[in-house]
Amino acid sequence: MELWNDTRISEFFLLGFSDAPALQPLIFGLFLSMYLISVCGNLLIILAVNTDSHLHTPMYFFLSNLSFVDICFTSTTIPKMLWNIQTESKGITYEGCITQMYFYMLFAGLDDILLTVMAYDWYMAICHPLHYTVIMNPRLCGVLVLVSWIMGVLNSLLQSLIVLDLTFCEDLEIPQFFCELNQVIQLACSDTFLNNMIIYFTSLLLAIGPLAGILYSYSKIISSIYRITSAQEKYKAFSTCASHLLVVSLFYCSSLGVYLGSADTHSSHSSATASVMYTVVTPMLNPFIYSLRNKDIKRALKAFMGKQL
Template sequence: MRGENHTSMAQFILIGFSEDPSLQPILFGLFLSMYLITVLGNLLIILAITSDPHLHTPMYFFLSKLSFVDICFTSTTIPKMLVNIQTQRKDFSYSECLTQLYFFMIFGGMDNFLLTVMAFDRFVAICHPLNYSVTMNTHFCSLLVLVSWIIMFCVAMLHVLLIKLLTFSVGTKIPHFFCELVQLLKAASSDTLVNTICLYLSAALFGVFPATGILFSYYQILSSLMKMSSTTSKHKAFSTCGSHLCVVCLFYGTGLGVYLSSAVSYSADRSMMASVMYTVVTPMLNPFIYSLRNKDVKGALGRLLSRAISFPS
């Protein structure tokens, strides 16, 4: 009974960052601060966009959805980690682990899809401006988001169902701070060939292809900008892409770049640092990137804060 189990009796031990008791308060304070900044920053972006009629456009519609997904994405891992640090517990039940994995994959995939859709939106706006209002209509934008949700719900469920077929030893140790798919496959005591094949297929379909789509979109955008004769028009067109391009570089640079390097020479510590970068740091920085580089968002945030300050009086 103790040797192996793949039912609800199975339990995982999340090793986390450090077992040194003196570092636990520092880790708790650091990640709590980052989590609160992430939630507050993205909530402000959502409130600014929904409350300002000037921002009721496809570009900001997708940005509000990205901010919502970033809040959920971070919330799948950090609160549980904070509880574990505070209670000095590292155990994680089988059902809790699969639930966390399911939602983590959904929101992580939605981040990927939304960044791709936002690149397509900028491509249509700059390369085909006369058809922009017709192509990127409200119905089509909502449909893109809805289809993305449906795809990720199905893909995440497929991976979870495949994980349920695996066998794990009771008290399996996972060198991570949350239940990550790759780490679960490494910890399984049964054959993971099917899971690994599905993992690589998912990485190709929902990682490589979206990244290729973003690169193609910006190649077309750059080509269109080079054909513009007015410097002012070039600057105005590219300024609408600057924030998105920064977020794309941050997301893929931290998520893919560090993981590819860790695949060459695997290290549990390096893998955890990579996860922190794209699960915590990137969602935390996104609101700052969009608010600091975008005049429309800065103006909306200013009006929102002004109304909030003057409301009591």
């Protein structure tokens, strides 16, 4: 198979979901709607938390950071896909692909870590309520977010830099709607052993590790909930945990399925379908599951809208 030098690589081709022209308007409208819902919903959360002093607590601080990351996460992939559909093009430049891949990994990693931080925050609030305000002080909350960003930046930077050393073949078609790391590496004709080892190592470090932390936190939370005497408070707590665990399960099952799946994903669109779940659906559900059911958020949004009107 013919090799392409780095200087000759001009663009990759994103195959997306379907080549049928009749389906393109449907796909465009569906993803545009989900993107707008995700951006507007998460933006409302950020505005509500920042404008209402009653929401200046660790829980809502982490929630607003998660909403910001979700906006950036979806904005990394969806606008380019919509542009390609509108212009009837599948191309993305080599530089654009590397850039998209860097920010995609950055915000995916931040989503992962922030979900773990939120689980830890709820663990402290439910299991150690008397020490909660002392332990979860503003300084610690800021440090946790800062560490999350540092870990995300270092991981995405490392992954992107080693991709730059790869030599690619003449087949530059990616069966995805964005430049996904695994799919790009599979297009390389040079040795990818180091890339694959780093992917599996970071998957264990940034996926399995946080997941273990979430499961441990919730095992303690559920144990504490069982000791609550009020049936109404117990149901409310269980409902909140179930909602959060649903999003965590959706995010982890789909993302790990893409990264740790078989090599057959290169020849099919199955990974594209799985990627939609954690790149589009999960950020879109975030405002509804975490916030819009919350009375404090609703009150803050009504007050904010009232001031604007």
